[in-house]
Amino acid sequence: MPERSLILLGAGGHASVVAESAVAAGWNILGYCAAEPSREAGCGALAVPWLGDVDHPKPDLERHLANGARVHAAVGDAKLRERWSARFGVEKLATIVHPGTWISPSAAIAPGVYVGAFAVINATAIIGIGTIVNTGAIIEHGVRVGSYVHCAPRSTLAGLAEVGDRSLIGAGAVVLPFVKVGADAIVGAGAVANRDVEPRATVVGIPAKPVEARV
Ligand SMILES: CC(C)(COP(=O)(O)OP(=O)(O)OC[C@H]1O[C@@H](n2cnc3c(N)ncnc32)[C@H](O)[C@@H]1OP(=O)(O)O)[C@@H](O)C(=O)NCCC(=O)NCCS
Structure with a gap:
């Protein structure tokens, strides 16, 4: 088994983006877990096998894990990402970094993080478990981002800002x-x-004011 073998959890649009980034970064995708087989996902486009539901996987999943494969929860919903990541444990989580990014050597990136194309994570920033730093997002120096946060495409966290767990920066x-x-x-x-x-x-x-949200 190659050193960097990956199982994706999820099969929606975000999973397709993560799948392509993972391949660009040299991961070997062994399969994906989702409620049902998907033709939409990058996983589908890459023709990798469906390994069953996250909560009721096929036996192949355990075999891959025993052989050293990692998992990555590739789903936008923060609570689901947290639950799925917890199911496998932090030591099994893969951090996926698209090769076209800048991540400062002094930044600290936790397991299970996704960093998309053109994202920048600058000096001494800290990114928590399972957080998404999506396409073109900018995390400036000294920023602290919690776990299972989603920094959506082209969002910017300016110097020394802080974001708590599971928040969405649109x-x-x-x-x-x-x-x-x-x-x-x-x-x-x-x-x-x-x-x-x-x-x-x-x-x-602008400036941001509270609103009643349905989501
Ligand atoms: C803020 C947000 C969560 C609100 O969603 P919602 O709960 O479905 O709220 P609604 O669409 O009913 O909007 C409620 C009100 O806020 C306004 N509003 C919603 N989003 C707004 C935004 N981003 N900026 C300004 N006003 C906004 C709506 O026009 C509406 O105003 P009204 O009551 O005067 O008509 C959503 O619009 C948003 O911006 N989500 C971020 C999505 C994103 O970036 N995802 C990343 C995907 S990769």
């Missing part, structure tokens, strides 16, 4: 320097958060 949103976003919060697409965001709050607009 596409193109900006969190200004020193601003703290609480856990389970949402900063809407295109928003500029210039003040701290309460845990579980949703904020939108």
Whole structure:
């Protein structure tokens, strides 16, 4: 078995992006877990086998794990990503980094993180378990990002900002320097958060203000 063998958890759009990034980074994808076989996923396009549901996998999954394969939860839903990652344990989680990124050598990246194409993670930033730093996202110096966060495409966390666990920083949103976003919060697409965001709050607009969110 090659050293970097991977099983993807999930088969939706995000999984297709992660699958292609993983292949570009030299991972060998052995298969994917999802509720049912998918023709949509990059996994499907790459013609790798379906290994059953995450909670009821086929025996092949255990065999691959015993042979050293890693898993990566490739799903946008933070709580699902957390649950699936926990099922396999941190030591089994693969961090997938698209080769076209800049990650500072002084940054600390936890297991299970995805870093997409054109993303930048600058000096001394810290990224928690299972976080998505999506296409073109910028994480500036000294930023602290919790676990299972999603920094959506082209979002920017300015220097020394902080983001709590499971929060979503929407596409193109900006969190200004020193601003703290609480856990389970949402900063809407295109928003500029210039003040701290309460845990579980949703904020939108420029400057970002709270809004009742359905999601
Ligand atoms: C903020 C967000 C979560 C709200 O979603 P929602 O709960 O479904 O809320 P609604 O779409 O019903 O919008 C509620 C109100 O906020 C406004 N609103 C929603 N998103 C907004 C945004 N990003 N910026 C400004 N206003 C926004 C709506 O126009 C609506 O205003 P109204 O009541 O005056 O009509 C969502 O719009 C968003 O921005 N999600 C980020 C998505 C993203 O970037 N995903 C990454 C994918 S890779």
